[in-house]
Amino acid sequence: MDAPWIGKAVAVAVLAAVAGLLWLSRWLDRRGLIRNYSRGLGRGLFQVETMLRPARQYIQQAKEEKKRAEDDDGDPPE
Numbered sequence: 305m306d307a308p309w310i311g312k313a314v315a316v317a318v319l320a321a322v323a324g325l326l327w328l329s330r331w332l333d334r335r336g337l338i339r340n341y342s343r344g345l346g347r348g349l350f351q352v353e354t355m356l357r358p359a360r361q362y363i364q365q366a367k368e369e370k371k372r373a374e375d376d377d378g379d380p381p382e
Contacts, residue, residue: 332338354364 329338
């Protein structure tokens with residue numbers, strides 16, 4: 305059973321989904337419904353990287369601990 309077309313179909317579907325999400329985000333940005341989506345995109349990509357590279361997990365943990373320490377400080381957020 306030869307099914308190399310499945311891999312190609314999945315690749316095309318993934319690329320189409322990414323292109324569709326980018327188009328949707330640009331459309332929403334032009335309408336003024338969302339702003340600065342790149343920051344959220346960067347955070348999402350960092351989360352994916354921490355899942356794919358467990359050695360990077362310590363960076364995420366350090367950021368969370370720093371945020372908790374700043375929240376516990378009682379100082380107003382900047």
